Amino acid sequence: MAIFLDSSHRATHPILFDWMFRSRAAVFGHRCGWDVEVIDGREIDRYDRDCDPLYIVVDDGRGRPVGSLRLLPTTGDTMLGDEFASMFDEPVHVRSPLIWECTRFCVVPPGVGETAEAARRASSDLLIALCGHGLQNGIEQIQGLYDARMPRIYRRIGWSPSELARSKPEVGDLRVGLWDVTPEALDGMRRLAARKVGERDRAA
Amino acid sequence: MFDIETASDLIMAAPDVDGMAKAVLEIRNVLGLANIVYHRLRAGKEVEAEPLLILSYDDRWVERYVGRDYFKIDPVVRIGTAAVSPIDWSKLDRSSFSVRRMFAEADSYGVGRQGLTIPIRGPGGERALFTVTSNADDREWARFRPAAIGDLSTIGQQVHDRVAHITGTRIDEGPRLSPREMECLNLIVRGKSSKQISGLLAISESSVRLVLRSIRYKLKSATLHQAVARAVSHGLVVP
Numbered sequence: 484m485a486i487f488l489d490s491s492h493r494a495t496h497p498i499l500f501d502w503m504f505r506s507r508a509a510v511f512g513h514r515c516g517w518d519v520e521v522i523d524g525r526e527i528d529r530y531d532r533d534c535d536p537l538y539i540v541v542d543d544g545r546g547r548p549v550g551s552l553r554l555l556p557t558t559g560d561t562m563l564g565d566e567f568a569s570m571f572d573e574p575v576h577v578r579s580p581l582i583w584e585c586t587r588f589c590v591v592p593p594g595v596g597e598t599a600e601a602a603r604r605a606s607s608d609l610l611i612a613l614c615g616h617g618l619q620n621g622i623e624q625i626q627g628l629y630d631a632r633m634p635r636i637y638r639r640i641g642w643s644p645s646e647l648a649r650s651k652p653e654v655g656d657l658r659v660g661l662w663d664v665t666p667e668a669l670d671g672m673r674r675l676a677a678r679k680v681g682e683r684d685r686a687a
Numbered sequence: 688m689f690d691i692e693t694a695s696d697l698i699m700a701a702p703d704v705d706g707m708a709k710a711v712l713e714i715r716n717v718l719g720l721a722n723i724v725y726h727r728l729r730a731g732k733e734v735e736a737e738p739l740l741i742l743s744y745d746d747r748w749v750e751r752y753v754g755r756d757y758f759k760i761d762p763v764v765r766i767g768t769a770a771v772s773p774i775d776w777s778k779l780d781r782s783s784f785s786v787r788r789m790f791a792e793a794d795s796y797g798v799g800r801q802g803l804t805i806p807i808r809g810p811g812g813e814r815a816l817f818t819v820t821s822n823a824d825d826r827e828w829a830r831f832r833p834a835a836i837g838d839l840s841t842i843g844q845q846v847h848d849r850v851a852h853i854t855g856t857r858i859d860e861g862p863r864l865s866p867r868e869m870e871c872l873n874l875i876v877r878g879k880s881s882k883q884i885s886g887l888l889a890i891s892e893s894s895v896r897l898v899l900r901s902i903r904y905k906l907k908s909a910t911l912h913q914a915v916a917r918a919v920s921h922g923l924v925v926p
Contacts, residue, residue: 490769533812537771556771558844558904559808574865579900580807580840620773621837624897645893661893 776802817843
């Protein structure tokens, strides 16, 4: 189950927003050790505060949120346009109403007694929701910033980005990638996800 | 799809806001729409005290709307700067009686049976809403909408960018293409396909597509064909 949130939902879904900022602090602040600002256990940056992004949140099928991501149109302020471009030798900044930037792709680590499969399913649900949303809303490409561990995960989900640039070595191992929003990508991911559900049910 | 090149030419030829208002009327006809509204919320970081509005609506509807202060209850206006994704009017909250009555009245003034409001963003915090309406029935609209929405976003963005330029809220220094973009543009002019460009420049086809979209945006063009024509007229490439 995916829910789409924007600034107008801050008042109606405060708990969900709070969960999202806390999980981002846990994953990006503590776990990844990124240079992010965490205040009172929440990771909120100027793009959340000033840019009115679109967020997608997915749950585990039982109402518990397990993953989120953030989207911004490249026609306005973006991380790659405003602060991260200098980390790359290739030009990564683009403006187009047809291309959106995805950042803060965040899935909670498996809890006690949970397998990595739950995290993979959350990632899959997020990307399926993202692709479906893109197809409905005229978005043709998603541009995203991710670290070197992610491409393997994207491949297993069935929607791999095409790499646009790698960060300069002193910055770490970050990549900018492009996902093409197509019906084939969506169908491919859904089929893979359905197969996993089948395997899980048979194993149970 | 529909003639977005003509729509784009009309936008780029508008010399001032009145000219844009005239262009919008023509574009509405070219694209087979009932109405078009451009509503600028922010020319920069601050909300506009008197938002710029370009409307193709019947003057009597505009009078009625203003006279009854429908700005206060119109769910489209209330979305305002929080809007980030396109909103189909069928999804708007019409639970209030006064909102339903407003829409019924709007209908009687030919506003349009279907509506889509596309939020527009720009550099430095610019925000606007671009609305198109149509008299298509539900089934036609359900088919038309996903197919047209990319083109409508492109047109809405061009209207916004052109208005920013003609009202002086954005300084337009002319298209500045990156070296990579110039490389791609020159190859396109020489008749190369995305696939060939990908091979020649040793970049992925996705990267080529990104570069081409960026070129179209910078050259304020709805299609690549138009971008090439504009590049030639700017003297950026030799045909």
